[in-house]
Amino acid sequence: MKILVYNLKMNLDDTIYDLKKVTSKKIGVSERDFASFKIVKESIDARKKPHINIVYSVMVETDRKIRIPSKGDIRVLEDVLKKPFVYGSxxxxxxxxxxxxxxxxxxxxxxxxxxxxxxxxxxxxxxxxxxxxxxxxxxxxxxxxxxxxxxxxxxxxxxxxxxxxxxxxxxxxxxxxxxxxxxxxxxxxxxxxxxxxxxxxxxxxxxxxxxxxxxxxxxxxxxxxxxxxxxxxxxxxxxxxxxxxxxxxxxxxxxxxxxxxxxxxxxxxxxxxxxxQKPFSIGVRIEHPQELINYAMYGDAAKHPRLGAADYQIFKKFSKRTVYSFCMCPGGVVVGAASEPETVLTNGMSEFARDRENANSALVVSVGPEDFENSHPLAGVEFQRRWERLAFQCGGRNYAAPVQRLGDFINGRVTRKLGSVKPSYTGKTEFSDLNYCLPPYVTDLLKKSIAFFDAKINGFGIEDAVLTGVETRTSSPxxxxxxxxxxxxxxxxxxxxxxxxxxxxxxxxxxxxxxxxxxxxxxxxxxxxx
The missing domain is CATH 3.50.50.60 (FAD/NAD(P)-binding domain)
Incomplete structure (x- = not known):
């Protein structure tokens, strides 16, 4: 029989052998009777940092009969016969x-x-x-x-x-x-x-x-x-x-x-x-030191090798719009993603190791047909183009991306000098005021959300965080x-x-x-x- 055992909480230093022992004890079958053992899900539980657990679901196959409780974290997996696919004529x-x-x-x-x-x-x-x-x-x-x-x-x-x-x-x-x-x-x-x-x-x-x-x-x-x-x-x-x-x-x-x-x-x-027309979201890329995000998410356990680079997902609902993080890239870089002449737009990119200095994420605000200039089905495309072209202008008209310290963005001033966070952008950058690269209702909500996000992720609102503009292609318009x-x-x-x-x-x-x-x-x- 195939048995699914889930909600197995393990310590960071536990091994696969420890996991098998815990599984054996939970289902009452010796490890010697496992015909097969497979991890089907692995997640991190950081709710009680720095006491962080790795939570597993495993599938065990055994010929031994076991008693399955009516309630609990064990269930038998029944073999499901697939219906044969019927091709067209x-x-x-x-x-x-x-x-x-x-x-x-x-x-x-x-x-x-x-x-x-x-x-x-x-x-x-x-x-x-x-x-x-x-x-x-x-x-x-x-x-x-x-x-x-x-x-x-x-x-x-x-x-x-x-x-x-x-x-x-x-x-x-x-x-x-x-x-x-x-x-x-x-x-x-x-x-x-x-x-x-x-x-x-x-x-x-x-x-x-x-x-x-x-x-x-x-x-x-x-x-x-x-x-x-x-x-x-x-x-x-x-x-x-x-x-x-x-x-x-x-x-x-x-x-x-x-x-x-x-x-x-x-x-x-x-x-x-x-x-x-279809709604989407626009905004900026925001960068923090990856170490800051790691500590905010994992506390004193942040440097444990089992954890790697931490990610995050945040959102704040306002009356008509939502501000949220999108495509968060731990240990990654911000990339130039233009596909049309005289436009600048950004995306985030990480390698498998996620071992770069900065964490970056899109920080975006929802927009929709009511924000577009007209009812033409492709009006959302023109809406995107408008802000990408403004970003090109703000960057100096040479495909450099406009960048700004978070503190300067909030106070509406052009950055003169970077602080502790250096932009990872793959091309050239230019100090500019991103308030001119996005609609006022977008920049206003971005500013209003920072304190809320800082309360969720300690350090998110540091003034030296770097913003790079603009992020416009979160999804199809x-x-x-x-x-x-x-x-x-x-x-x-x-x-x-x-x-x-x-x-x-x-x-x-x-x-x-x-x-x-x-x-x-x-x-x-x-x-x-x-």
Missing amino acids: IKIRERPVVIGSGPAGLFASLILAQNGYKPLLLERGECVEKRTQIVNSFWAGGKLDEETNVQFGEGGAGTFSDGKLTTRINDKRSEMVLEEFYKSGAPEEILYKAKPHIGTDVLKKVVCNMRKRIIDLGGEVRFNAKVTDFLIKDGKIEGVKVNNYEEIHSQVVVLAIGHSARDTFEVLYNRGVKFV VRILRDDNLEALDIRGLYPAGEGAGYAGGIVSAAVDGIRIAEKIMETYSNESL
Whole structure:
């Protein structure tokens, strides 16, 4: 029988052998009778710092019969028989086309390839190896590449991030996402950590391996292949045009273009695809010494090697808006994330080790259609552009990011000298007043929230904390409407997917949406003719 035992509280210095002993005692079965022993979840309980526990859930397999209490932290796991997947009967004339190699596009392609559909994956940017070189060149002062940057290229925007694999969605496909990442080279700990992450360095290798798996399974991946038009006739997709000249015909197209594909949004809108405005958030990146955050979260246990770099998640609700942290990157850096000329915007990035000096997080305020200039479905895009262009101006019009000490931001003065915190921004920086880079209602609420956050995280409000502007792309500013079959409204065969289409928020949820899209395609179409 398989038994799940949870809420096993262990000390920081306990080992796997101690965990097995505690488990054995709790279920009343000798360790010798464990046919298998597996950690299924590991989390940190820091509520009573400095007395910090690691809390485990484990799965034990044993032939011994045990008495299961009606209430408690033990339960038997029943074997669930999977229903056989039923493939569709409509013959697909050409292989499915997937646009975009972010999580939604990668996983849609992988699932289709695993099931014999031989997808063609089109990516406007470069492969991850060349992409990294191009992005590093831009950060060093080189020219912005509008097709290969932090937003575009293999792996999507998440490739230059902390590689967080947490999600709020309750979908069993999330486990499949983690398993596939693990098979592609991610560390095993992502399968059980409560807050799994793989960092930008590991994620790049994982993305590369996923591409190779798709190709080995009969799929094709093409880079520098920007979809510039869509062939739509009589309410059906018939294919796409690539790089303004090559037509690729297919009755199935997955639209996994990401939240920054503004030019593609315009093409789709002009082709009759139905969009609606969607709320998102804007603000700044805030940096503190990682040691300060570690001590605030873990107290005197902060330096224990089992704990690593601490993260945080904070929010403060006001009457109409919420101020909150987003995409917190422990031991990371702030990166330049521009994808359009004469704009400056930021993102956060950490490597797997999370061993850099600073902690950074987006500190953002919710905005919505009522803040946009008009009711046009793409008005949110223009709203983002406005503040990104102002940040470019405030930074000196050379892609330097405007930075400011927190104390100076609150008091409305330009920083003259940095204090104890040095900005980690990957490019150049310029002292400026971020009050001019964001709407007044955003800056006002940011200031009002600092004291509240400082009470939650001791030291959060230090005047030397560094703000870097601006953070505008927390999520897509649009949603592409789709029907119950996950197809674009009134356009058969076009499947909007992931974060760019407005149906996900993060790596795992976007990947899950890509899997759902692939399943819908397979439920509808047969692969027999491919």
